[in-house]
Amino acid sequence: MTLLSHLNWRYATKKYDPAKKVPQPVLDDILEAVSLAPSSNGYQPYDVLVVTNPAIREKLRAAAFNQPQVTDASHLVVFAAWDSITEDNLGKVFDRMAEVRGSSESLAERRKSALAGFAGKTAEQNFQFAAQQAFIGLGFGLAAAAELKVDATPMGGFDAKAFDDILGLKELGLRSVVIMTLGYRDASGDWLVGLKKVRRPKADMFIEVK
Ligand SMILES: Cc1cc2nc3c(=O)[nH]c(=O)nc-3n(C[C@H](O)[C@H](O)[C@H](O)COP(=O)(O)O)c2cc1C
Known part of the structure; x- marks a missing residue:
């Protein structure tokens, strides 16, 4: 099957069978697709919570x-963006880049200038930037689920504030x-x-600039 046929198969599922569980290896593949989503500069400025606890749900x-x-x-699955971008969270990404690709002077420079750039913006601006990246992760997760014949709903x-309170996200900087x-x-x-x-x-949505 092609990617397009999987995307035509999927739909925003309204009713699930509560008795049917997604096997762990299948879930792992969907989450891996989320992690493979591109993000600005590769920062991946969001965390992903997988909630199975029935009382919390x-x-x-x-x-x-x-x-x-x-x-x-x-x-x-809850996509939770960093509530700001700081040495604490982005610093770890740069540490990881150095670990995987080796440290270099240019990486150290990039780190310094990125952190200075984010420090010059408000926490809300940084959060909005991070939230945009989270949506790309969502898209990849939805496509991967479709390919694995798992139903999904974005x-x-x-109420984001209530979710944050219930999940204790503020304490996690999310x-x-x-x-x-x-x-x-x-x-x-x-019903869907x-x-x-x-x-x-397509003729309405796609504009050719020749
Ligand atoms: C950001 C976003 C928020 C959405 N919120 C909801 C929601 O709260 N409940 C729901 O049932 N569907 C929700 N949807 C699903 C959309 O209604 C659905 O994707 C759209 O109508 C297209 O239909 P399809 O996904 O079945 O192709 C949301 C989709 C997106 C991308």
Whole structure:
């Protein structure tokens, strides 16, 4: 099957079968795809929480307009961006770059100028930058799930502040951005499963600049 056929197969699943769990190796592959997503300068300025605890997921569901996917899917993945960009978090990325590729003067220079750049911006600006990167991770996760025939739902319909409180994200220097549920559809109870995909006509959406 081609990538496009997988992408046509996937849809934002509304109803999951709570009895069906995504096997750990399959979950690991989806998370690896998230980690392989590109990010600005390779900073990956977000963390990814995999929430399986049922009591916590009940609380999160209440903070997500009671959307049933939050509790019924096999796994709930929360993309949480760094609440600012500092020596503490970005420094570790540069340490990792040095570990994998070797340290160099140019890497040390890049580190210094990147940290100075982020220090000149507000925490909110830095968070917004980080949040944009998290969405790319979401996209890769959704595509990987489709390829593995795992149903998934990208979800922005939740109270981010409440999620942060429930998950203790402030203490971790994180803010929730977007979530993705993973599992297997309950086709009999899902109003969206049989409906055709709606996409804007290509002629409207794509503009050729010749
Ligand atoms: C950022 C974002 C937030 C979304 N929030 C929700 C949500 O809270 N609940 C939900 O059921 N679907 C949500 N969706 C799914 C979209 O409604 C869905 O992707 C879109 O209608 C296209 O349909 P398809 O994914 O089935 O092709 C969200 C999608 C994205 C990308």
